Amino acid sequence: MNIRILSALAAPMAIVAAQPATAQTTDIARVQQHLRALDSMVADFSQTDRQGRVLTGTMTLKRPGRIRFQYEEGVPLLIVSDGRALTLIDYQVKQVQRWPIGNSPLSVLLDPSRDITRYARLRPTGDPRILSVEARDPRRPEYGVITLAFLRDASAPAGLRLQGWVALDSQGNRTTIRLSNQRFNVPVADSAFRWTDPRRTGANQR
Structure with missing residues (x-):
C-alpha cells in the first residue's frame, strides 16, 4: 500500500487571516477554549480517500505535539x-x-499555544449543533485546505x-477523517509515540 494516500494528512498547514463577525468570533473562541482544555484524546477513526478507500484504526493524541x-x-x-516532527511510515x-x-x-x-482566531474561519453547516472551522491560504494554494468539524456537546x-x-x-486529493468513541483527557503514556x-535491518514492528 502506497503512503501517498496519506499525503493530505501531512500537507502543510493552510492559514488564512480571518476577519470574523461577532458570532464567528464567539464560536472560534469556543474552539480555542476546547483545544486548550484538551490534554489528551483517544478515539477510533475512519479514513476515506478520494477513491472511496476506507481504512480504520485508533488515534491517540497527547499535547503538546504528540x-x-x-x-x-x-x-x-x-x-x-x-513532539518535534510528524512521521509517516510505510512498513511494506x-x-x-x-x-x-x-x-x-x-x-x-x-x-x-497557537491562536486559531488569527488564521481560521467558520463555515456554514446548516446545523446549529455543528461548528465547521476552515483554514486555508489563498496565497499558497499548494498548502491546500483543512476543515475541522466539532459537535456541540x-x-x-x-x-x-x-x-x-x-x-x-x-x-484535489481529499482525505476525510471521522472520529468516534472519543475519550478526553485520559492517561496516555509517552511510549505510545x-x-x-x-x-x-529486520525491523518489522509498528
Missing part, C-alpha cells in the same frame, strides 16, 4: 508525531517521510467534541 494513527491489523502504515516498502509539526494541518490540534471539553476533518491538497524504523 499524535499517533495506529491503523487496523494488516495495514502496514503508521503516522506518529513525537520501508519508506519514511517527515514534516515539521508546524507545517502540518494537525498542528492546530497539537499546539495549544456539554460533556466534552469547553462544550465541543471533535468529530473529524477533511484535508484537500492542491491536486515511539516507532520502529523499517529501514533498519
